[in-house]
Amino acid sequence: MQASPNNPQAHSTEHSLKLYAGWFCPFVQRAWMVLEEKKTPYQYIEVNPYHKPTSLLSLNPRGLVPTLAYNNQPLYESTVLCEFLEDAFPEHTPSLRPADPYVRARARIWTDFVGSRIIPAYHRFLQYQPTRDGAEGLSKAREEFLGHLKEWTRAMDPVGPWFLGGDFSLVDVALAPWAVRMFVFDVFKGGLGIPEEGKGGEDEEVWARWRKWSRAVEERKSVRETMSEREHYLPIYQRYADDVAQSEMAKASRAGRGVP
Ligand SMILES: N[C@@H](CCC(=O)N[C@@H](CS)C(=O)NCC(=O)O)C(=O)O
Structure with a gap:
């Protein structure tokens, strides 16, 4: 599978918040959109979840993307990641959850x-x-x-x-x-x-x-x-x-x- 066709150079700098992603994946896109919406700094790491590298499996035994590493702590499941990004970075606005x-x-x-x-x-x-x-x-x-x-x-x-x-x-x-x-x-x-x-x-x-x-x-x-x-x-x-x-x-x- 080819590497990300959309701007692979963006967000390649080492960062404590890492998004393990596949460019084509709609579940990835959820978490990726939230990062972009809130301008949260992150590192984008392209992996192929159909040929799971150990870097992915060591974080997520199911080997699915998106997987997030936050100060080396793993998290996965796209909807959980979206909520986590809201909870972890309340200062990054806009909030994507209604207050009520x-x-x-x-x-x-x-x-x-x-x-x-x-x-x-x-x-x-x-x-x-x-x-x-x-x-x-x-x-x-x-x-x-x-x-x-x-x-x-x-x-x-x-x-x-x-x-x-x-x-x-x-x-x-x-x-x-x-x-x-x-x-x-x-x-x-x-x-x-x-x-x-x-x-x-x-x-x-x-x-x-x-x-x-x-x-x-x-x-x-x-x-x-x-x-x-x-x-x-x-x-x-x-x-x-x-x-x-x-x-x-x-x-x-x-x-x-x-x-x-
Ligand atoms: N429930 C997961 C689903 C994630 C998912 O299925 N991702 C696909 C890519 S779009 C994947 O990693 N597939 C690898 C595989 O099927 O082995 C989520 O919401 O994050």
């Missing part, structure tokens, strides 16, 4: 929904195979995925642009990496299926809200800074689309399990 305890807890419900519903459905759709899943399986997988997206979108602040309204937060971070990877359905699965503007029928309002959020995400600086050009992702997603990928996520999806 109720709103904060509610944001966690919808962050959890991304991991428990949206990402597994994203993978079932992406890894759909006509010979195994039947012709109608594709529209079933698409509908299931879009159904979860609609449910998430209906829980958003109605005005926006962000999930909670005017302030960008961790619940936006939770889904943004998959939102900017939805082009893979147009490339590999005959279309994502979100109706064009004005063509959403009874769902027009919810899709209008989705489009507003999604456009805001695509324009967000921290998203752009942590993405590569689309062409670099295609060989990786081709393996998922053919359902031959051997990542823990791909295997979990085939076995009907959730996010590893």
Whole structure:
């Protein structure tokens, strides 16, 4: 696998906060975005989690990225890392968590929904195979995925642009990496299926809200800074689309399990 196509020289200086990352990985992008949003100084270390180096395994026995080393102490799990960065560096603003305890807890419900519903459905759709899943399986997988997206979108602040309204937060971070990877359905699965503007029928309002959020995400600086050009992702997603990928996520999806 190639090294990070996006600016590999940036953040290469030795630092006590180290992000072990794969440039292509959406889970990595969550933690990476938080670091960029808050301008927290860090060292970016590119590793290949499919050929796990001992530097990664010694920190995280599961050998997954993102993994963080904070003064040589290991941490992993993308949502945990995002929360940790908020807790460890409260002086690095903006805070990406709402101050109000109720709103904060509610944001966690919808962050959890991304991991428990949206990402597994994203993978079932992406890894759909006509010979195994039947012709109608594709529209079933698409509908299931879009159904979860609609449910998430209906829980958003109605005005926006962000999930909670005017302030960008961790619940936006939770889904943004998959939102900017939805082009893979147009490339590999005959279309994502979100109706064009004005063509959403009874769902027009919810899709209008989705489009507003999604456009805001695509324009967000921290998203752009942590993405590569689309062409670099295609060989990786081709393996998922053919359902031959051997990542823990791909295997979990085939076995009907959730996010590893
Ligand atoms: N639950 C983990 C998932 C991380 C994950 O699956 N990362 C992938 C790369 S996108 C990985 O390291 N895969 C290596 C493997 O499957 O062996 C998180 O949220 O951080």
